[in-house]
Amino acid sequence: MANYADGTVNRPADHTLNRACETDLLLQRLISRDFVSKKLEFTMTDNTNVADRPRRSEAAETEASSRMAQEVYGNRPATDLSGRPCTVQPEANQFNTLSRGVPSAGCDFRSGEQLSQATGTLDFGNIWREVGRSTVQINVGSERERGGGTGVVIGSHNDMCIVATAGHVTHPHRFEAGAERPTSRSVVMPDGRAYPAETRILNMRNDQAVLAVRTGSNTDNVCHPTQAGEGYANGQRGFVAGFPMATNTPYISPAQIGGIRRDLGRPDRRHEDSPQHVVRTNITGGNSGGPFFDTDGRVRGLMSSGDEQNFGRNVSGNRIGIASPFTERMQRNYMATIRSQR
Numbered sequence: 001m002a003n004y005a006d007g008t009v010n011r012p013a014d015h016t017l018n019r020a021c022e023t024d025l026l027l028q029r030l031i032s033r034d035f036v037s038k039k040l041e042f043t044m045t046d047n048t049n050v051a052d053r054p055r056r057s058e059a060a061e062t063e064a065s066s067r068m069a070q071e072v073y074g075n076r077p078a079t080d081l082s083g084r085p086c087t088v089q090p091e092a093n094q095f096n097t098l099s100r101g102v103p104s105a106g107c108d109f110r111s112g113e114q115l116s117q118a119t120g121t122l123d124f125g126n127i128w129r130e131v132g133r134s135t136v137q138i139n140v141g142s143e144r145e146r147g148g149g150t151g152v153v154i155g156s157h158n159d160m161c162i163v164a165t166a167g168h169v170t171h172p173h174r175f176e177a178g179a180e181r182p183t184s185r186s187v188v189m190p191d192g193r194a195y196p197a198e199t200r201i202l203n204m205r206n207d208q209a210v211l212a213v214r215t216g217s218n219t220d221n222v223c224h225p226t227q228a229g230e231g232y233a234n235g236q237r238g239f240v241a242g243f244p245m246a247t248n249t250p251y252i253s254p255a256q257i258g259g260i261r262r263d264l265g266r267p268d269r270r271h272e273d274s275p276q277h278v279v280r281t282n283i284t285g286g287n288s289g290g291p292f293f294d295t296d297g298r299v300r301g302l303m304s305s306g307d308e309q310n311f312g313r314n315v316s317g318n319r320i321g322i323a324s325p326f327t328e329r330m331q332r333n334y335m336a337t338i339r340s341q342r
Contacts, residue, residue: 165289242290
């Protein structure tokens with residue numbers, strides 16, 4: 001069974017890994033069952049010294065972070081990965097964070113300055129203030145199962161907000177044997193309300209789907225599209241945003257793309273040889289469909305699967321994720337298709 005990062009299917013028990021193993025061994029473990037078993041060799045650089053870059057004053061950064069926190073969290077308390085409110089809530093310039101290879105049950109907060117260092121961004125608080133509103137939570141239900149994942153707003157059309165996500169989030173029955181066909185789909189927008197949604201595009205090859213969310217007369221208030229980057233990413237630093245496990249507040253996972261690969265496909269799936277990004281990050285169930293933002297705040301990929309080690313219930317400490325590339329051209333083509341539909 002595939003280790004998708006949406007939490008909608010039961011996953012097999014994981015083999016114990018030596019914590020000191022290298023990335024190649026983690027990747028071989030990740031693809032040993034459900035992907036073509038080939039050794040993946042790639043180079044990642046981490047030589048960006050953001051400490052040498054000019055920064056805004058501390059007061060200006062704190063003010064920007066405060067505005068961001070109000071917009072993203074609203075009146076909702078930050079929650080851990082089980083969905084329970086954190087005992088200690090984040091301060092105005094703090095963000096819920098999952099760090100690569102560090103087991104966490106959530107409620108682990110990092111300042112905007114710390115995340116600027118971890119993600120390679122010049123001013124994380126300012127970037128998140130711009131892109132955080134475009135990261136949304138997706139709920140999918142059937143007669144006996146409930147699941148979901150994360151999505152990102154890519155445009156609007158008439159009274160609808162258009163959201164991109166992973167195909168297996170919205171259509172698990174098309175990707176997993178035995179999974180039930182969903183009977184309901186909804187998207188939680190920045191105002192905290194769940195709006196009904198329907199699938200308009202399903203791209204099986206790339207594990208992507210595009211939803212039309214019926215936001216009605218409230219579209220201009222809750223629909224905040226973001227922009228994809230040009231071409232495939234290679235080596236970029238940035239962060240993954242999403243709603244892991246049972247939380248209803250966004251988490252940040254510092255990340256770095258390790259280039260494009262075409263040998264991660266599964267022989268029993270139509271997206272066998274589709275291009276994929278290998279990402280150094282900590283993602284888990286619920287992150288599927290979540291955007292990878294680069295240091296300029298542009299979407300470069302949608303998370304698809306990850307290395308699911310067993311750290312205990314509602315704890316994540318993973319080190320590797322897989323993302324389907326998402327480009328400016330794809331965004332443009334998806335929106336053109338939506339506008340051509342009745």
